[in-house]
Amino acid sequence: xxxxxxWGLKKSPWVFHVAAAPCNxxxxxxxxILTPRWDVERFGIVLVGSPRHADALLVTGVLNRKNLPRVxxxxxxxxxxxxxxxxxxxxxxxxxxxxxxxxxGPYDKYIPVDVYIPGCPPKPEAIILGVVxxxxxx
Amino acid sequence: xxxxxxxxxxxxxxxxxxxxxxxIHSPRRVYMRISRDKVxxxxxxxxxxxxxxxxxxxxxxxxxGMEIIYHFTLDEVGTYYNIKTVIPKDDLKIKSLTPFLPAxxxxxxxxxxxxxxxxxxxxxxxxxxxxEAWHADLQPLRRDYADEHKEIKIDKKTGGLA
Amino acid sequence: MRRVVPIGPYHPLQExxxxxxxxxxxxxxxxxxxxxxxxxxxHEFISxxxxxxxxxxxxxxxxxxxxxxxxxxxxxxxEDCAHVTPPPRSQYIRTIIGELERIHSHYLWxxxxxxxxxxxxxxxxxxxxxxxxxxLFELIMGNRNHYAINxxxxxxxxxxxxxxxxxxxYLDLLEEKNAMFTKAILDDPVIRARLEDVGVLSKExxxxxxxxxxxxxxxxxxxxxxxDDPYDAYDKVDWNEIVFEEGDVLAKAKVRLLECxxxxxxxRQCLKNMPEGSIETRVDEIPPGEGIGRHEAPRGExxxxxxxxxxxxxxxxxxxxxxxxxxxxxxxxxxxxxxxxAALVLASVDPCYCCTERTFVYQSGKKKYSGQDLLKLSxxxxxxxxxxxxx
Numbered sequence: 302x303x304x305x306x307x308w309g310l311k312k313s314p315w316v317f318h319v320a321a322a323p324c325n326x327x328x329x330x331x332x333x334i335l336t337p338r339w340d341v342e343r344f345g346i347v348l349v350g351s352p353r354h355a356d357a358l359l360v361t362g363v364l365n366r367k368n369l370p371r372v373x374x375x376x377x378x379x380x381x382x383x384x385x386x387x388x389x390x391x392x393x394x395x396x397x398x399x400x401x402x403x404x405x406g407p408y409d410k411y412i413p414v415d416v417y418i419p420g421c422p423p424k425p426e427a428i429i430l431g432v433v434x435x436x437x438x439x
Numbered sequence: 440x441x442x443x444x445x446x447x448x449x450x451x452x453x454x455x456x457x458x459x460x461x462x463i464h465s466p467r468r469v470y471m472r473i474s475r476d477k478v479x480x481x482x483x484x485x486x487x488x489x490x491x492x493x494x495x496x497x498x499x500x501x502x503x504g505m506e507i508i509y510h511f512t513l514d515e516v517g518t519y520y521n522i523k524t525v526i527p528k529d530d531l532k533i534k535s536l537t538p539f540l541p542a543x544x545x546x547x548x549x550x551x552x553x554x555x556x557x558x559x560x561x562x563x564x565x566x567x568x569x570x571e572a573w574h575a576d577l578q579p580l581r582r583d584y585a586d587e588h589k590e591i592k593i594d595k596k597t598g599g600l601a
Numbered sequence: 602m603r604r605v606v607p608i609g610p611y612h613p614l615q616e617x618x619x620x621x622x623x624x625x626x627x628x629x630x631x632x633x634x635x636x637x638x639x640x641x642x643x644h645e646f647i648s649x650x651x652x653x654x655x656x657x658x659x660x661x662x663x664x665x666x667x668x669x670x671x672x673x674x675x676x677x678x679x680e681d682c683a684h685v686t687p688p689p690r691s692q693y694i695r696t697i698i699g700e701l702e703r704i705h706s707h708y709l710w711x712x713x714x715x716x717x718x719x720x721x722x723x724x725x726x727x728x729x730x731x732x733x734x735x736x737l738f739e740l741i742m743g744n745r746n747h748y749a750i751n752x753x754x755x756x757x758x759x760x761x762x763x764x765x766x767x768x769x770x771y772l773d774l775l776e777e778k779n780a781m782f783t784k785a786i787l788d789d790p791v792i793r794a795r796l797e798d799v800g801v802l803s804k805e806x807x808x809x810x811x812x813x814x815x816x817x818x819x820x821x822x823x824x825x826x827x828x829d830d831p832y833d834a835y836d837k838v839d840w841n842e843i844v845f846e847e848g849d850v851l852a853k854a855k856v857r858l859l860e861c862x863x864x865x866x867x868x869r870q871c872l873k874n875m876p877e878g879s880i881e882t883r884v885d886e887i888p889p890g891e892g893i894g895r896h897e898a899p900r901g902e903x904x905x906x907x908x909x910x911x912x913x914x915x916x917x918x919x920x921x922x923x924x925x926x927x928x929x930x931x932x933x934x935x936x937x938x939x940x941x942x943a944a945l946v947l948a949s950v951d952p953c954y955c956c957t958e959r960t961f962v963y964q965s966g967k968k969k970y971s972g973q974d975l976l977k978l979s980x981x982x983x984x985x986x987x988x989x990x991x992x
């Protein structure tokens with residue numbers, strides 16, 4: 302069963318987009334790679350509406366106190382093995398939001414992250430490259 | 440010809456509320472100071488009779504007390520009328536504007552949450568922004584707040600309180 | 602019988618991610634409860650720990666789509682506090698970027714509104730013509746999204762002479778395509794049927810909830826900071842304020858579409874009249890005092906209040922984002938419409954783009970509808986209408 306999942310993951314990764322507390326730029330760039338200029342659907346990458354159908358989680362933004370339980374719940378619902386791809390500088394480290402009382406740190410403190418794509422926001426090419434690198438690791 | 444504040448309006452304000460002190464910062468930025476008890480009537484007068492729009496309210500923790508600024512704006516002339524009031528720190532209470540002005544609902548909740556001001560007559564003063572696991576007595580925008588959030592321990596499995 | 606349909610235990614939007622609890626009777630929405638805070642990062646808390654010149658980079662990251670609006674309002678506030686007037690050339694540059702951002706933001710909304718009602722063609726087409734604009738941003742400022750053009754006392758970068766024709770060329774393309782979208786969207790009977798008389802926000806409610814931007818102008822409440830309180834180059838150019846009386850989603854869409862035309866007009870005039878000269882005045886210190894800056898962001902009025910005590914950091918920095926007020930008005934706008942319309946009505950104030958894919962509907966602890974199902978409901982309604990119009 303695990304093998305079948307892995308095979309599907311490599312062939313056509315279905316991604317679910319988890320935005321914790323982003324400024325929405327990384328999220329728009331993720332949607333942008335679906336639109337005609339980049340059109341990642343030709344590689345089989347599909348944005349799905351439920352984590353239960355997803356092979357990979359694209360996580361953006363910083364984690365805060367209110368959404369951490371929800372993000373963990375989404376991660377719990379995703380069938381394993383799954384890839385976690387941290388998109389944007391905020392997902393890698395809280396950076397400018399470090400002093401805030403509500404921000405509680407990067408994703409890798411709470412869930413295992415496979416690939417980091419820094420940038421504010423990373424360009425669509427960088428996001429596609431990151432996903433490809435994540436797939437090559439398998 | 441640029442539009443600006445009207446002298447008639449300020450004259451009317453001075454006549455109806457003689458205790459208001461007015462400071463004109465620039466032609467379209469007027470600051471007014473009034474005591475806590477009069478804020479409700481004054482805001483009601485501005486909103487209902489003068490058709491001013493409540494843009495937002497600001498809460499500031501100062502040395503003299505908690506300062507609340509209601510930013511009203513008159514859009515026809517693009518002028519901001521800012522009503523300031525200072526609440527003593529040992530009695531953080533003020534009458535809520537929400538009953539006649541729904542726009543004040545969220546911002547009063549936010550000020551209550553981040554600065555600890557009680558708005559009397561507000562229909563729903565539940566926390567708006569902070570998490571369920573946040574301690575209600577921690578008000579991060581106050582001057583005496585010193586990184587107390589670092590002591591809140593988080594359970595890495597559930598994301599709630601440890 | 603009343604049931605609760607919560608949308609999104611977490612539901613990330615731009616500044617204000619929300620959790621909507623739709624209270625429904627059968628298909629009909631009778632009430633709405635909004636819970637926000639999932640995106641609360643504490644900007645007002647961080648701001649006093651940064652110096653005056655660092656804050657624009659922080660407020661830029663409040664929202665990636667209005668990433669020009671917040672720094673714009675902030676520098677206007679600081680300039681108001683310090684009584685500084687930036688040089689004319691920088692004023693024109695800031696106005697141009699502000700207007701280009703409006704086009705980009707309205708196109709984003711338009712595309713996603715198309716997606717919400719099941720017209721993915723609209724989404725793909727509109728976003729296709731948004732791409733060259735992002736290229737322009739990259740050309741002028743070096744980044745597709747966070748521009749960092751605003752600086753206290755002026756602009757950070759100049760627009761080079763050789764870039765002017767490229768901007769003009771894009772504006773020509775856009776003008777043609779905008780006319781096409783306006784016609785395609787307004788003439789389509791199905792889109793009309795989906796948008797017309799849906800999510801009506803009356804003028805009285807618009808005033809009571811103090812909404813701003815296209816949400817207000819779609820309800821006949823004619824407020825626009827650029828007209829009422831002109832700043833920078835806005836009183837030196839000629840343009841019209843777009844106002845519609847109906848208050849439904851269609852009116853809001855029309856306001857946004859026609860505003861793009863006005864933005865094109867403003868940018869063209871700015872390019873034509875842009876004076877030569879320096880792009881910034883040196884501001885050495887901010888005197889004690891307070892200042893207010895306002896900018897008409899794509900979604901409504903952005904308002905920043907700063908207080909200085911003469912040091913190199915603000916004492917207090919208050920941010921008013923337009924959606925903070927606009928989203929609260931959903932409570933009245935969504936009442937009385939069906940669940941299939943809810944996704945569209947909630948999106949009509951332009952609060953969010955990528956959210957609906959990530960929403961879930963829970964019922965007594967068990968998952969019932971996901972965001973996808975809500976979208977499906979919306980799409981099915983469009984399909985039904987399409988069939989009806991074919992007959």
